[in-house]
Structures are given as structure tokens and as C-alpha cells.
Amino acid sequence: MSQLISDAMKKQAALLSMLRKENIYTYSLEVSSACANRIVVSGKERINFISNNYLGFSTHPEVLKAVRSAVDKYGLGIGGSPLACGTTELHYKLQEKIARVYEREACVLLASGYQALLGSIQATIGKGDVAVMDSLVHRSIVDGVTLCGSDKRMWLHNDTEDLDSLLARLKTKYNRMLILVDSVYSMDGDWADLPELQRIKEEHGALLLIDEAHSLGVLGKRGYGLPDHFDMPNAPDVIAGTFSKFAGAVGGFVAGPADFIDHLRHNASAYIFSASLPPLTVAGIHRSFELLDEEPEWRERLWNNINYFLTGLKDLGFDTGPSRTAVVPLLIRDLEKTMMFNKMIFEEGVFASPIVHPAVPPAESRIRLGVMATHTKADLDRSFDVFKKVGKKLGII
Ligand SMILES: Cc1ncc(COP(=O)(O)O)c(C=O)c1O
Known part of the structure; x- marks a missing residue:
């Protein structure tokens, strides 16, 4: 390690190095398309749940x-x-x-x-x-x-x-x-x-x-x-x-x-x-x-998607905390499982954001999902299939 990394910084550096070694580090991946309901990340199109571009206005x-x-x-x-x-x-x-x-x-x-x-x-x-x-x-x-x-x-x-x-x-x-x-x-x-x-x-x-x-x-x-x-x-x-x-x-x-x-x-x-x-x-x-x-229809679409998505996730047995907006947490409550879940859904074509310590306490580790007005029903249904498959495999639901 370089001398810029002090003893106090070493703990986090070790955690990051473990995540990279286990191939479950998913931050700052290379994006090569606009931020729409589908987004190209690491060379492949994925369903986009990582952005806060709720209304899809950027395109x-x-x-x-x-x-x-x-x-x-x-x-x-x-x-x-x-x-x-x-x-x-x-x-x-x-x-x-x-x-x-x-x-x-x-x-x-x-x-x-x-x-x-x-x-x-x-x-x-x-x-x-x-x-x-x-x-x-x-x-x-x-x-x-x-x-x-x-x-x-x-x-x-x-x-x-x-x-x-x-x-x-x-x-x-x-x-x-x-x-x-x-x-x-x-x-x-x-x-x-x-x-x-x-x-x-x-x-x-x-x-x-x-x-x-x-x-x-x-x-x-x-x-x-x-x-x-x-x-x-x-x-x-x-x-x-x-x-x-x-x-x-x-x-x-x-x-x-x-x-x-x-x-x-x-x-x-x-x-x-x-x-x-x-x-x-x-x-x-x-x-x-x-x-x-x-064009108020974008907000209408967003709210239809929020309601459909929250209901679907709860029906699958996921804990979405107190969310009632386009910010939807999937509470997993375990740091490594959260990183693993994120990596596995990514491999299945869903791009989302793991939120772990220090952003939240380890017992509140979660995946954060951003709903968009431009998500289609097919996007949401496909994501349900992926979350269900990975959630069951990791014993989350
Ligand atoms: C609640 C809240 N406030 C402020 C900000 C900062 O906004 P910006 O990304 O424009 O710097 C963010 C962005 O993550 C946020 O979530």
C-alpha cells in the first residue's frame, strides 16, 4: 500500500480489496449509453434501477x-x-x-x-x-x-x-x-x-x-x-x-x-x-x-410504476421499509449478502445500487432501487423474476 494510505484507512482498503477479490465490487462500472430505462453497463444492456432520473427527462x-x-x-x-x-x-x-x-x-x-x-x-x-x-x-x-x-x-x-x-x-x-x-x-x-x-x-x-x-x-x-x-x-x-x-x-x-x-x-x-x-x-x-x-402523464406513469413495483416486491416477500416513493430500498441487512445480491442481479441483467456501511449501519445494508416513469411493465416484471430467483438462492425471501 502507498504511504498515502494511513493505518486508519487500512480497514476500508482491506474491505474493498476483499470485495474486488470476490468479484462482488460493483461501483463505478463503465456506462456506455444514455440513462434510460435500459442502460448499457460493462458492454451489456441492463434494466436501469440505479439512477434518480425518475421522470426520464434527461433523454x-x-x-x-x-x-x-x-x-x-x-x-x-x-x-x-x-x-x-x-x-x-x-x-x-x-x-x-x-x-x-x-x-x-x-x-x-x-x-x-x-x-x-x-x-x-x-x-x-x-x-x-x-x-x-x-x-x-x-x-x-x-x-x-x-x-x-x-x-x-x-x-x-x-x-x-x-x-x-x-x-x-x-x-x-x-x-x-x-x-x-x-x-x-x-x-x-x-x-x-x-x-x-x-x-x-x-x-x-x-x-x-x-x-x-x-x-x-x-x-x-x-x-x-x-x-x-x-x-x-x-x-x-x-x-x-x-x-x-x-x-x-x-x-x-x-x-x-x-x-x-x-x-x-x-x-x-x-x-x-x-x-x-x-x-x-x-x-x-x-x-x-x-x-x-x-406533460403530466410522466408523473402519472411514474406513480403507476411506483405502486406496481412496491406491491410486487412486497408480494414476493421483500422488506421495502417505509418507502412510498420512487426511492425503493430492498433491505437485506447483511453487508456481504447485499454485495452478492447486487452482483447476481447484475449478471441477470438488472443494474442497481448496493448501499452499505458507512452510508448506512451494516444491519441496514440494502439495495436501493430508483423507479422511472419510463420503465415498462416488461422491465418491472423481468426484474421481479430476477429478484425472486436471486432472493431465494441467497435465502433472503
Ligand atoms: C437528499 C439529497 N440531497 C442532496 C443531494 C445532492 O445533490 P447533487 O447530486 O445535485 O449534488 C442528493 C444527491 O445524492 C440527495 O440525495
Whole structure:
């Protein structure tokens, strides 16, 4: 091993080397097609359950048309940060669109969802404040809180009574309390209880930031996420999100009051010190937002697939945890079996993602499956056959 690998790193290096030796390491395999319901991986077509491209918009002809026309005008990228030359008319148009979607005064684009979380948290709290996180929030929230310099506390996942009593204990000690939740949880596919969060934050004078990553395009009558689902547009104070799921692209956003967004633009490192999203990406994302309204059939198809898939997996005897969205965990609860299951379904033509320690505790090892609107019934039925065969072979069902 090179001297860059310290003693502390050796345990993980040994685990990775074991997985490779056993030929059950399935990360970063070579992909050589677009991210559709079928995807070519390691030279062979597989059914795609690994992506978060829930609506399949990354290959929608209308999106590609918008992208091509932006390439013709702007080329590959804009070559600067948003405060320099990186805010084109397309960026302004998309920011206004998202502000309207979430019924906020303003919105700002960042280069990724991860950066949107770092930037929105840094702009909201700091020393003397406290971040109060659901225990299952995404790593981008955890890192954002570490970066912002506030104190931090966790409450039990989706347990609003625990949150309530935590805030009651904290409220005399801090200037500001910021509640942080994922709208839809990225490992379990359940969602946050917005009405209760609204009640509790008002009772204790706290602020609420939601991460719309897996919710935008999926939840709500119009696909406008968790606030749309509960018809509570004003419940969150700050809304952050990503385009890597609903548009199958890249980039992030933060929406909120105009003075807050202005403050973020002049203070959040993740916004100031990073190059702007390429106009071609912004154009494709803007068209994707329009398609949410123009072609609601994609969401209908997605929800039909989610319901069919969850029911089918449960009927086979799999444990899908609390999922009720396009994020579907297959809980296997054993690290090696999880890696083995993933490798075996891959050989049978199904591409999925093993989630193991340190992403989740070993006893919660799982395969994570992303349902797409573009999955056909034949895709889902074929995957049931494969899961059944491999699940029985490994004694999981
Ligand atoms: C809940 C959640 N928030 C934020 C992110 C980060 O988004 P991005 O991929 O755009 O950096 C992800 C992506 O994995 C996510 O699942």
C-alpha cells in the first residue's frame, strides 16, 4: 500500500480489496449509453434501477432540442462564477421559473445540489445558532452544518415529538434554531411531515429548511414537491434542491425571500467560489420544468410504476421499509449478502445500487432501487423474476 494510505484507512482498503477479490465490487462500472430505462453497463444492456432520473427527462426530445439550441448560442460553458460572467439570460429565466414554482420571491442556481445545501445553510445560520437535523438527512446537510460553524443536534427520524421536546430544551440557549429535513429521504423513500413541522417551528420560533432532492417532480398535484403535496407553499423558510433527480441532469437551487437570496449570493462560499452551471444544462432544466406542466402523464406513469413495483416486491416477500416513493430500498441487512445480491442481479441483467456501511449501519445494508416513469411493465416484471430467483438462492425471501 502507498504511504498515502494511513493505518486508519487500512480497514476500508482491506474491505474493498476483499470485495474486488470476490468479484462482488460493483461501483463505478463503465456506462456506455444514455440513462434510460435500459442502460448499457460493462458492454451489456441492463434494466436501469440505479439512477434518480425518475421522470426520464434527461433523454426527452424537447429537452434535447433546448440543449442543442443553447449549445449553438453559448458553446460548452460560460467559464466563470455566477458573480462574474456566469449568469446568462437563461440562468435568470430559470431562477424566476423556480421562484414561481415554489411561490418564493427569489431563487438562485448553484453548480450542484450538494453546493445548494452548503450555501443555503451557510447563509442561514452560524456561530451562536443551532442546526436541528432529522437523523437521516443527506450528507450534504450534515456537511453544510459542519461548515457553517453552528452547534448541531439530531432528532429521531420523522419523530416530530422528539423534535418538539428538543426545541423546547434548546430555545433559550440559541439565537436561531434551524430545522433541517429531506422532503423525501434518500435511503428509505419516506417523506417529512410538513404540517407537523410547520406547527412545531411556529410554536418554538424556529426556521425550517427543506431539501427537495427526491421530491421535486415526484410529489404534489403538479409535481412541485412536498409543499405542493401538502398544499403548504409557505411552510418552509428556505427550499434547496437539485436537478440531478427530477431532470436527470446536474445543478442545484435555493429559493426563499429576496433579501435572503441576495445575502446568500454575497456570502455563501459554495455559490461565490465555484463556476456557474453551463447554459446548455440550464436550458434543458428550464424545458424540464415546463414539461412538468405540459406533460403530466410522466408523473402519472411514474406513480403507476411506483405502486406496481412496491406491491410486487412486497408480494414476493421483500422488506421495502417505509418507502412510498420512487426511492425503493430492498433491505437485506447483511453487508456481504447485499454485495452478492447486487452482483447476481447484475449478471441477470438488472443494474442497481448496493448501499452499505458507512452510508448506512451494516444491519441496514440494502439495495436501493430508483423507479422511472419510463420503465415498462416488461422491465418491472423481468426484474421481479430476477429478484425472486436471486432472493431465494441467497435465502433472503
Ligand atoms: C437528499 C439529497 N440531497 C442532496 C443531494 C445532492 O445533490 P447533487 O447530486 O445535485 O449534488 C442528493 C444527491 O445524492 C440527495 O440525495
